[in-house]
Amino acid sequence: MSMSAPAHAPPLEELTHRLRRRERRVTAPRQAILEFLRRQTHPASRKEIFSALPRGVGDLATVYRSVQLLESMGMVQRFDFGDGVARYRLLAEGEDGHRHHLICRQCRTVVEVRECFAADLERQIARRNGYRAVSHRLEFFGLCPQCQGAEP
Amino acid sequence: MSMSAPAHAPPLEELTHRLRRRERRVTAPRQAILEFLRRQTHPASRKEIFSALPRGVGDLATVYRSVQLLESMGMVQRFDFGDGVARYRLLAEGEDGHRHHLICRQCRTVVEVRECFAADLERQIARRNGYRAVSHRLEFFGLCPQCQGAEP
DNA sequence: CCCGCAACTGCAAACCATTTGCAGCTCGGC
DNA sequence: GCCGAGCTGCAAATGGTTTGCAGTTGCGGG
Numbered sequence: 001m002s003m004s005a006p007a008h009a010p011p012l013e014e015l016t017h018r019l020r021r022r023e024r025r026v027t028a029p030r031q032a033i034l035e036f037l038r039r040q041t042h043p044a045s046r047k048e049i050f051s052a053l054p055r056g057v058g059d060l061a062t063v064y065r066s067v068q069l070l071e072s073m074g075m076v077q078r079f080d081f082g083d084g085v086a087r088y089r090l091l092a093e094g095e096d097g098h099r100h101h102l103i104c105r106q107c108r109t110v111v112e113v114r115e116c117f118a119a120d121l122e123r124q125i126a127r128r129n130g131y132r133a134v135s136h137r138l139e140f141f142g143l144c145p146q147c148q149g150a151e152p
Numbered sequence: 153m154s155m156s157a158p159a160h161a162p163p164l165e166e167l168t169h170r171l172r173r174r175e176r177r178v179t180a181p182r183q184a185i186l187e188f189l190r191r192q193t194h195p196a197s198r199k200e201i202f203s204a205l206p207r208g209v210g211d212l213a214t215v216y217r218s219v220q221l222l223e224s225m226g227m228v229q230r231f232d233f234g235d236g237v238a239r240y241r242l243l244a245e246g247e248d249g250h251r252h253h254l255i256c257r258q259c260r261t262v263v264e265v266r267e268c269f270a271a272d273l274e275r276q277i278a279r280r281n282g283y284r285a286v287s288h289r290l291e292f293f294g295l296c297p298q299c300q301g302a303e304p
Numbered sequence: 305c306c307c308g309c310a311a312c313t314g315c316a317a318a319c320c321a322t323t324t325g326c327a328g329c330t331c332g333g334c
Numbered sequence: 335g336c337c338g339a340g341c342t343g344c345a346a347a348t349g350g351t352t353t354g355c356a357g358t359t360g361c362g363g364g
Contacts, residue, residue, distance in 0.1 A: 136290060141286065142283035
């Protein structure tokens with residue numbers, strides 16, 4: 001795996017700064033987690049994050065706690081791809097994290113989908129049912145080109 | 153809770169017939185599960201199904217196996233509301249089960265949402281990425297009228 | 305109506321993702 | 335450099351789901 005981060009990835013200092021601003025400590029495990037996340041182009045599971053940590057840095061429980069902190073701070077976004085494993089992706093500052101995915105049912109390859117059209121409908125549905133603060137979760141599932149014609 | 157089933161619920165005989173047609177046995181636990189499911193208007197968890205079974209009929213493991221069978225036969229549809237608990241709803245014969253939900257983030261009240269607009273987009277996304285057999289999962293989350301103004 | 309047996313059930317143990325209790329370590333303000 | 339709250343590491347608990355296995359039962363054939 002390449003060490004370089006995607007062009008749009010926030011610098012590590014900006015990330016740690018966000019922690020400090022909220023009076024959270026910048027520890028070795030947290031830095032390693034953030035460093036790993038900023039190199040990813042797809043959401044990663046907490047086990048994947050843990051396995052990618054430098055030897056001796058971090059524990060699975062610490063990864064769980066750190067990711068939870070990051071989520072509560074709005075620094076990462078959680079995704080459920082329906083396989084019982086939560087995945088997370090780093091969010092740029094101020095980014096609302098609205099994004100969907102196309103997931104291969106067989107090999108779990110993930111493609112980002114930028115479109116979202118549910119905003120109107122969301123408002124409509126909220127009003128009709130008297131709900132407030134309505135958001136939505138939308139994921140697509142299919143067979144990727146590689147897996148077509150080669151089913152299990 | 154009322155014993156009567158929603159008007160659209162398939163008769164129990166039709167359901168058991170679908171089992172027999174596929175050489176599956178019609179056992180007491182399976183009948184009880186189907187009877188329970190046909191009375192529901194919202195997706196139910198397997199634990200809920202189990203608790204609703206008559207005393208002495210069925211075991212939690214049996215519920216899990218039966219529901220899995222029903223799902224593989226396309227007789228029930230699975231939903232993930234993001235709380236780590238799978239929920240299931242009976243499907244009428246031939247029904248594709250396409251339906252979405254509006255779930256209260258706090259009390260987990262569920263409202264069915266019939267609209268779906270994603271069909272075009274689904275096709276578009278499939279074509280653009282070379283995926284086949286694309287489906288989607290869409291759920292809405294919000295605060296229901298009762299829970300507004302009374303947050304935890 | 306009874307037989308045979310594969311399908312199915314009940315129970316307990318295993319699994320896996322996630323959470324938690326706790327004692328010791330460390331970041332960062334003083 | 336010192337101190338204390340915030341963190342970490344480890345291990346054990348939790349909760350949903352799955353599985354192994356021995357005993358039971360639905361149901362087609364006799």
